Amino acid sequence: MAVDRSVLIPALHNIATQLRIDSVLSTTEAGSGHPSSCCSAADVVAALFFAEMRFDPRDPQRANNDRFVLSKGHAAPLLYAAWAEAGFFDRAKLLTLRQISSDLEGHPTPRLSFVDVATGSLGQGLGVGVGLALNARRIGSDYRTYVLMGDGESVEGSVWEAANVGSHFDLDHLCGITDVNGLGQSQPTQWQHDMDQYARRWRAFGWEPIVVDGHDLNALLDAFANARATKGRPTMLLARTIKGKGISFVEGKDGWHGRPLKKGEELDRAIKELESQFVKLPQVADPVSLIAKPAPLPPAPKPASPPQIGEPSYAPGEAVATREAYGTALVKLGRADERIVVLDADVGNSTYSEKFFKAFPNRFYEAFIAEQAMLGVAMGLATCGAIAFPSTFACFLTRAYDFIRMACISDLNVKLCGSHAGISIGEDGPSQMGLEDLAMMRAEPNMTVVYPCDGVSTERLVAAIASHRGPAYIRTTRPKTPVIYPATERFEIGGSKVLRQSGQDLVTVVAAGITVYETLKAYDALKADGVSLRVIDAYSVQPIDARTLREAARATGGRVVTVEDHYLDGGLGDAVAEALAEDGWVVRRLAVREIPRSGKPEELLDRFGISAEHIVAAVRTMVAGAKP
């Protein structure tokens, strides 16, 4: 920061004023938005962008740029104004805010190249920031990461999960800023302007808290310098601010959250007030000239794309749990491609991600029992070229569903793995059974979902997912299952396998994962009675192999049964039903229809209607109905 403070401070002050004006004008033009939440943070953003961060304003995706995450995403107009001020696009575009034709959305999304992750669901930015900071280490860069949060979101548990991970990894190149404007959406925030409430929490969580007047540019610059000088732990700037700062009739007043100024007298008065705050500069300063540029980063090694891992080494008949095959596949992928990183929430010995930890401890990130932090960190890493595999029990991914949702809005390269799917886990009982995971993952329109049944298909599909661009979910099973595919077999996203077929097939049964084996048992039992089944392993649940399913349905007179270790709604049955609806075929679904309980896996499969016996019964009913 070579510029003299006597020159810098007035320039920053004028920039902050311009950011306020832009935020007010754009939200008024849009007819909605949060100008008061922009005004409280305008000085912080002016100081950060134009006197603290090193970045190339013409190239927001440069690998060595300092990073900025706007966790309080509703202050989007302020972010847009800052990038306009930095010369990345024309200020006139700000007035397209929130229009359907504009990428300047109500909350930031990565449709804009200067946005790494979508924000707007409060409490997520810090976890992403932890991931961005860990990425700097991964790629050997000295870039710093800044996360601007609101005070209201400081009670989100996800913030404190991120706080723990940030201090666990000693991320002294991570700096949070809390814009403590004291007013939430519906009322004053939990601690209003009691700065000690914030400071003591952050200190207790191992961070360096720095309380600062968020409208004092000199103090802000000092605070950022202190943050930079702090070693061994992350810093949290606690900026005491006033909501609506700069507009006298809005400042610190209730009733101005998420409310633009009305065109006419109200707007005119605000703009006049703000314009009167411009100071005469000692010299003409082009804001862009103030921005410090990062040093060039040595080029990253060219990644092997897609990673190749050769053939699985499982022999047909060998018993291996798909969760264990997942761990083995991760290690092979990790060897083939340095971009592969793995994240855990203290169940690595159950999901088998610990295999990767043992092989590549530097690319394994332990979040302890904090699933939201695990996802946030994965998202941060994924924005920077990493291929991130966070894994835990399928049921505990529900804890991170909001992060998953936002990862999908951001279309990030996050590859989730949920182990211990379904009632087949047995005695641990319903709290440990993932039975709604397919529903929650399938609901996201850009989520790929695979559900392998054996070691070979698991390894192949994990590799396919690693090469695939975008969010994905791999569902694995607790018990061991026999390998049914030869090592040479190929699996692709959107594919399926016809495991049994003949010219006499009466009914198609579509299964995936553990129910493939129940279906094969049912096949044998029915074959002994002269009833021939077509059996399909629908390992790609989303997208599903509609062509193969429709062919099978046609070949079996539209008689189709689905069977899945998942609740009735939102899973495999729905996916198959949708694929067949175009031809007018309906399906009979076998699925878990009530809250299950503890018991032996095979007892539970039978008790809850998805065992071979139930498949046989469903087929018999269907076949009987087909013989008028």
Next chain:
Amino acid sequence: MAVDRSVLIPALHNIATQLRIDSVLSTTEAGSGHPSSCCSAADVVAALFFAEMRFDPRDPQRANNDRFVLSKGHAAPLLYAAWAEAGFFDRAKLLTLRQISSDLEGHPTPRLSFVDVATGSLGQGLGVGVGLALNARRIGSDYRTYVLMGDGESVEGSVWEAANVGSHFDLDHLCGITDVNGLGQSQPTQWQHDMDQYARRWRAFGWEPIVVDGHDLNALLDAFANARATKGRPTMLLARTIKGKGISFVEGKDGWHGRPLKKGEELDRAIKELESQFVKLPQVADPVSLIAKPAPLPPAPKPASPPQIGEPSYAPGEAVATREAYGTALVKLGRADERIVVLDADVGNSTYSEKFFKAFPNRFYEAFIAEQAMLGVAMGLATCGAIAFPSTFACFLTRAYDFIRMACISDLNVKLCGSHAGISIGEDGPSQMGLEDLAMMRAEPNMTVVYPCDGVSTERLVAAIASHRGPAYIRTTRPKTPVIYPATERFEIGGSKVLRQSGQDLVTVVAAGITVYETLKAYDALKADGVSLRVIDAYSVQPIDARTLREAARATGGRVVTVEDHYLDGGLGDAVAEALAEDGWVVRRLAVREIPRSGKPEELLDRFGISAEHIVAAVRTMVAGAKP
């Protein structure tokens, strides 16, 4: 606690030893489970149950009993052993642990009358405990609430959300205990035995931390007494323990998480060691005689059941947002029934739950922006007879999905409301749009889901949900919609309304919420062209009105279109498809098929394929196909 310590301590010591023996024997018999996690907490539980808590061991549901939540649910065998020791059931039953015929499941569920909520998803117990403590105030009882947590779960964000709410409400009758045994599932816990890491966090969050040797019964009794004497804030006992305590070859060793002792030499040695720890008692003490009984509580006022709120006061054609009608309905219900309580996460002025706050501030619980805490508190209140309505934006309920899942396993009377459903919220963009909420709610088999379209149906359905027993979800819409139903109209769970029908209907269109209005527009447009539609408002999405849908499908030759402001999978379309599959009918679905963006509501409905124009087009295609 009238018993002399010199008598009490040896008695408690023997009880703790018995609890360890029972935990070891039952898990070995089951062949799975967590004996080492039971052993670390056995002294804490012995002291709590037999010398601290006041409860009637023959009547676990007595309203004035002190409450105990086993947040570390994997220590279930310890809980079961304590209740056997307290005489509630025969010790022999402990050996049925984890069997399908036994209610002694792998993790506790409310199938057992002494379990208020299912646990086993770590980090949830404290939020529930906050709800139980708030309930004591609600019913005017002086009962105390105890929550036993593990150290591993202390990094779950939900714990710190609960911590904030607990201190916000000054819950000095709430006492947490963290069993700091230092070992997680896959590795040592984040802070191992560094007790200050815990103490400073709890202190910073406004709790009274008390560090104690978790195997020193005298110290534990003192700590509990100190907790009882602490006023104005909750207490957290930080009990330093040893995992596997009492069994020399397990104590503090890695590799014993979730592993029962092997029958034979291993088990025999453990039991022998434990049995040698029994001390000779100064006098024969019946454990049950040690338990302090609570004072009787004055009988609660007889609740009006079901609450009656009379007719809605909306006039046909009046414009009212269903979210606002929800707030109005809550106030009416609150007036009719004292059991109604409402919870918010700082969006009360958007969900309109603030109407209830203004009318009944004492029955309104503000969790600030902490959705998991909101759910936990609601669950705690619901276990004690309250009818709890937690509400926030539909999209932010994803943040609490794991709590919702566990509330369903517990079959609690929690009535969720998600506002701002779908793309019809407009300019705020995808982060604020609930588009997977129906999928996540419908996946839970015992969840009732309603989605009203106007003020009258909202008020009627909120009342119906209040009277209904079990978890439920109400989906509301941001924009105002005209009232289409007369105030006298009746709505029931599982019902629907046929809004348009004639003998010439060619196609059935099934809609709910905002798309009802698009469908009515499409009806008018098509009618002008001589194409007659049957229009159904499927306000009860789960259970859905299969009978009416099937009648309509039959009447329109199986031509059915669904249209919903939700992603394609898991919503209304799937519900209708499932209902019609039995008759062999398939549906054509209009739904949001990609990640949306900011824009005006009407622009978005059109851009993402669910506007009247798209319905008209879908119907025309269908009708054209029907004329060969």
